[in-house]
Amino acid sequence: MELVRFIVVLYMFINTYAHPMWYQHNLFLVNTTSSPEILRCPPKCSCSYCLVSYNGTDVRYRHQVDCSRRKLTQIPDSNQLPTDAEIYFLQNNSIIELPNNSFRTTPNLTILDLSYNLLKSESIDRYAFKGLDKLQQLKLDGNQFTVLKGRWCQFLPSVEILSFQKCLIESVSRDVLDGCKNLKQIDFFDNDLNKIPDCHQNRKLKSINLKQNRVNYFLVKNLPTTIENIDLSMNWLHDLKHVSLENFAQHLKYFNLANNNFGNSRFIIEHLFNGSNVIEVLMLDNNNLYAIYKTWLIYFVMLTYFSISNSSISIIHEQSFVNCINLRFIDLSGNKITSLAPKLFQGLENLNSVYLQGNIITRLPEQAFYGSGLLENIIMADNNLTTINENVGLQKLKNLKQLDIQSNPWLCNCDLVWFRHWVNNTSVTISNLDALKCRASSNITIHLLKFDADSLHCLSPIISIAIPSCIVLLITITSVVIWYIFRWDFRYLYQRHLLRKQYQRLADGGLPPLDGVNIRFDVYVSYSHEDLDWVIHVLQPKLEGALHNFKLCLDYRDFTAGDTIFNNIIDSVKSSHKTLLIVTKSFIASEWCFFEVEMARTKMFDANEDSILIVLLEDVDVVHMPNFLRMLMQTKTYLKWPDEEEDRAKFWTTLAEVLKTPNAHKDWLINN
Structure with a gap:
């Protein structure tokens, strides 16, 4: 009896404290049996049991086989694989072919990663994936397909996610995806496609990523009408005149057309749906559109995020957003706007943030934001403003938290008297206030805070x-x-x-009270998905392991299903004690990472504290960084990922210590 008790206690101890690598020999984890087929592991690879959690509760263990970065030229013998394996990593090798029945002994696989090998369509035999009826995710990024062909999908009935990033794909054969009946997400980022692949048979498809290809025509018939997210940014599209998305109007929520070749004369977006739609995010950045007309967004009632930065916009019709009653974020930065129509932003009851930096705006209209009572952030840096008077109505925006008016040619004259007094009395955070200057005369420039408005007899x-x-x-x-x-x-x-x-x-x-926020995570991790492998296999095990036991907020795991990406980001940042930025070149180039940085920045001003940490995973030129991130890098001590293995123990210790510290007051960041 005592022996039985000892075994039970030992089992509980191993489940709670043991390193995951022990699980490959843990006889209690697989139906209380220990058959040789379960305990075996290919040479040069590691096999372990990883704990699967759901809503904070440990559900079960999954057998994981990691053969990544092993300089393999062929996949391991299937007879050497544990039969209960569910996750199989083969990325970053030199595998050149997949023979028939390559995975015949692992029918329980749900995740298979073959990214960054030397695979071609011709080197993958027709029956290579036979038997993978339970596979849900297949990653083939960074291979050399050129022409994607083959009828693999007939053996992948359960696959939900397919990824072909950076595969040099120029065309996709018509029947490649036909058998993937449960496909929900497909990723063709950074290829050479000149048209949208044929996915119309994939009735459950929700998301397609075609960012950074050569698509020059929007072939609507190749997409199922159930699609919810379309990313066609950084392509060669130039005309939408003959495109109709009327059949997509009840499902499409995210539509990214940034960085294309649209010209104003050829861009008529209101005819895409010819009626109501459920678009929530519309991105048109970096196109030569010149003007925003009142008819463009007339049917976009559900729109919450609209971005059209760096698009040479000089004219915005006064009623452009009149029907966008749910609009929360508007980005008009980096354009050629000289003035704003009086009622452009009026009546937008849900408006949270307006980005107008990098234009040539000379004045704000009277009551510019009347009726937009939830507005929190106004970014007006780098314009031609010389004054803000009382009639603009800033004093009526009771929820305003951040005002950025840097790099404007302010004039220290009678027109600035009201604004100078308002600065003294407001609780709004004015970015870099101590450095703001105004010109008193042609030869004299003084700090705004030293401008004595009462000394003028106006x-x-x-x-x-x-x-x-x-x-x-x-x-x-x-x-x-x-x-x-x-x-x-x-x-x-x-x-x-x-x-x-x-x-x-x-x-x-006194100061208005801040809304209470329930902190559910120790740290929100902001990273580029190109660095997902490092986050999953290096950062997450270290910080969530028994040694440190931090609770991380990771998008792929903790985001609420069905909610929009940017809503998930906002909620996650606010619900986390700190925000950890994993800075790489791909992080700097990512639009979503930029959005996460902005949300962390907003939280800093909301909570009046500095909760941002930075890990530099690779060397990045600060010239390419956003202004706020560059300022953080120059004013804060950041951690750099060591190249040498012996230096990494100190790195983890330092990072853990910093994560445990209380958040510094934001004035420390501003004043230092």
């Missing part, structure tokens, strides 16, 4: 015109001139009195 423009006229009529209308002058003086003093009372009420009211 008269209204009408009085400035009236005084010379009164001098000419000095004798005949002396009494009228005196009355006229004092009338406006009295009005000026009265308005100034009311304004000071308003400032006093704001000062007495």
